[in-house]
Amino acid sequence: MLFRLVRPMKRKGTQNRHYERRIPSDVRHLAVGLRLSIPVGDEFRSVTISGRTQLVRVSLRTADPAEVKRxxxxxxxxxxxxxxHLRADQPISLTHEQATALAGDFYRAWASTAVRSTVVEEVNGTMVVVEHESEDARQELWxxxxxxxxxxxxxVEFDPETRKWMExxxxxxxxxxxxxxxxxxxDEASWWRLVEAFARAAMDAFRKQQRNAAGDYRADLNADRFPEWRPPTPSVPSVQPNRKPDPGPPKVTITGLLEAWWLEAKARRLKASTYESYRTAVNLLVAAVGHDDAIRVTADDILAFKDQRIADGISPKTVNDSNLSALKGLFGWAVRNRKLSANPAKDVGVKSVKTPRLRSKGFTDEEALTILQHAMTHTQGPTEAWQIAMAKRWVPWLCAxxxxxxxxxxxxxxxxxxxxxxAWIVRITPEAGTVKDNEAREVPL
Incomplete structure (x- = not known):
C-alpha cells in the first residue's frame, strides 16, 4: 500500500514534534465514537473521535529527526x-492464523517476566492485578x-452464562x-475465533506463570507457536476480465499546481519568499484535508482550514494575509490556466480588527542606545560560532x-x-538576496 507524505508539526512549549492529519470527510461519520490506540514508537496513544473532531493530533514524543520520520x-x-477498513464498510473476516497472531501479543504480555511478581484475581466478576509476596500463593492463584x-x-459453546463471562x-x-x-x-465467526485464540493464549500464559512460580524456568515452547501478524485486505469491487478500468480524468494535485505556478512566477521574477509563503499554505492545506487532490478541494474545506488555523492560535491577519491569500492566488492561477473550473478559496476570508497602536513603530533614543550598547559589548559564547558572534556585534550598527x-x-x-x-559605501542589491522592491541601491556608511 502507498501512503501519502505527512510533515511533522512543531508546537509551542515543546521540542517534540506532533503528527496532525485531518479525518477524511467520507469516513468522519463512521469514525465518530471510536477510541483509537495509535502506535507511537513502542507505546500506544489513546485518541477518541467525537462528533466535533476534525483532526487526529498526537505527540510523537521525540525531537530526534530520524525517530520523528519513523x-x-x-x-x-x-x-x-x-x-x-472504514471505507470498506463491512465486517472484516479473520483467518484462524490471523486470530492466533493477534492473540500472540496478548500472550507475550502476560507471559513476560514483567508480571511474574503479580497475579490476577476475579473480584466482583472483573479480573484485577494484585500483589502477592508468597510464591505458593502466586502459584495457586495462577x-x-x-x-x-x-x-x-x-x-463457552453451550453455556450462555460462560459465553457472557468470556466476552x-x-x-x-x-x-x-x-x-x-x-x-x-x-464478523461473528471471526469474533469467536478471536475469543478462542485469546482464551487459549491466556490459559497458556497463566500456566507459564504457574510454572515459574513453582521454580520451573525452562524455555517457553508456546512462544514460538504464534505466527507473524499479516493484516487482512478489505474486499474491493472486481474488474471484468479483459476490460481496463476507466482511469477517469487526470489527477490535478495541489502540490503540482504549486510547482507549475512557480515555474511561471520565476519567469516573472517573483521573490523566492513568495514561493515559500505559497508552499507553507499548500502544505498546511494538504495536511488539513488529508489528500493532495486539487479537484476535491471545496469551499467548505477552505472554511474548515481557516477555522482550524484560528483555533490553533494563529492570528486572523496571518491566516487572511498569508495562508488564504496564497491559496486564493494559487487556485485563481489554476482557474485562469484552465486547470480547475472554480476557485474554492475565492470568497473565504477573515475580517481582522486593527490592533490599537499605542506608540511609534520606531525605537526611542533610549531603546536604540540600549541595543547598540549590547551589540558593542557582545562576546562570543562557549558554543557560539564566531561568525554569529560577529553578526550580533556589527549588524545592529550597520542597520543604524x-x-x-x-x-x-x-x-x-x-x-x-x-x-x-x-567614504565607505555599501551596495544593497537583489543579486545578493531578497531586497525591498527588487531594486539595487547604494548607501554611504
Whole structure:
C-alpha cells in the first residue's frame, strides 16, 4: 500500500514534534465514537473521535529527526489502514492464523517476566492485578485462573452464562488489540475465533506463570507457536476480465499546481519568499484535508482550514494575509490556466480588527542606545560560532547607519562594500538576496 507524505508539526512549549492529519470527510461519520490506540514508537496513544473532531493530533514524543520520520510513517500507516477498513464498510473476516497472531501479543504480555511478581484475581466478576509476596500463593492463584479460563473454553459453546463471562473478560482486550491494528470490526465467526485464540493464549500464559512460580524456568515452547501478524485486505469491487478500468480524468494535485505556478512566477521574477509563503499554505492545506487532490478541494474545506488555523492560535491577519491569500492566488492561477473550473478559496476570508497602536513603530533614543550598547559589548559564547558572534556585534550598527533591513545587511558580500574617496559605501542589491522592491541601491556608511 502507498501512503501519502505527512510533515511533522512543531508546537509551542515543546521540542517534540506532533503528527496532525485531518479525518477524511467520507469516513468522519463512521469514525465518530471510536477510541483509537495509535502506535507511537513502542507505546500506544489513546485518541477518541467525537462528533466535533476534525483532526487526529498526537505527540510523537521525540525531537530526534530520524525517530520523528519513523514514527510519522508508523502513525500514518495506522490511520491509512483504519480509513481503508472504514471505507470498506463491512465486517472484516479473520483467518484462524490471523486470530492466533493477534492473540500472540496478548500472550507475550502476560507471559513476560514483567508480571511474574503479580497475579490476577476475579473480584466482583472483573479480573484485577494484585500483589502477592508468597510464591505458593502466586502459584495457586495462577493455576486457579488458568483452570477458570480452561473450563470456560470448553463450556463457552453451550453455556450462555460462560459465553457472557468470556466476552466480558476478553472482549475489551480483543477490541483494543483490533483497534491497535487499525481494525474496527470483524464478523461473528471471526469474533469467536478471536475469543478462542485469546482464551487459549491466556490459559497458556497463566500456566507459564504457574510454572515459574513453582521454580520451573525452562524455555517457553508456546512462544514460538504464534505466527507473524499479516493484516487482512478489505474486499474491493472486481474488474471484468479483459476490460481496463476507466482511469477517469487526470489527477490535478495541489502540490503540482504549486510547482507549475512557480515555474511561471520565476519567469516573472517573483521573490523566492513568495514561493515559500505559497508552499507553507499548500502544505498546511494538504495536511488539513488529508489528500493532495486539487479537484476535491471545496469551499467548505477552505472554511474548515481557516477555522482550524484560528483555533490553533494563529492570528486572523496571518491566516487572511498569508495562508488564504496564497491559496486564493494559487487556485485563481489554476482557474485562469484552465486547470480547475472554480476557485474554492475565492470568497473565504477573515475580517481582522486593527490592533490599537499605542506608540511609534520606531525605537526611542533610549531603546536604540540600549541595543547598540549590547551589540558593542557582545562576546562570543562557549558554543557560539564566531561568525554569529560577529553578526550580533556589527549588524545592529550597520542597520543604524544605513536604515537597511537586518536581512539586507546579513547578506552583504565582499564585493558589495567599496570605498569612494573618504567614504565607505555599501551596495544593497537583489543579486545578493531578497531586497525591498527588487531594486539595487547604494548607501554611504
Amino acid at each position: 514514527r510519522l510513517a508508523q502513525v500514518d500507516e495506522y490511520l491509512e489502514r483504519l480509513w481503508w 493455576a486457579a485462573l488458568a483452570d477458570r479460563v480452561g473450563d470456560a473454553r470448553e463450556a 466480558d473478560y476478553l472482549g475489551p482486550i480483543i477490541r483494543l488489540s483490533l483497534i491497535r491494528k487499525g481494525l474496527t470490526r470483524v 547607519f544605513t536604515g537597511a533591513r537586518v536581512g539586507e545587511m546579513i547578506q552583504l558580500r565582499k564585493e558589495d562594500v567599496r570605498q569612494h574617496g573618504d
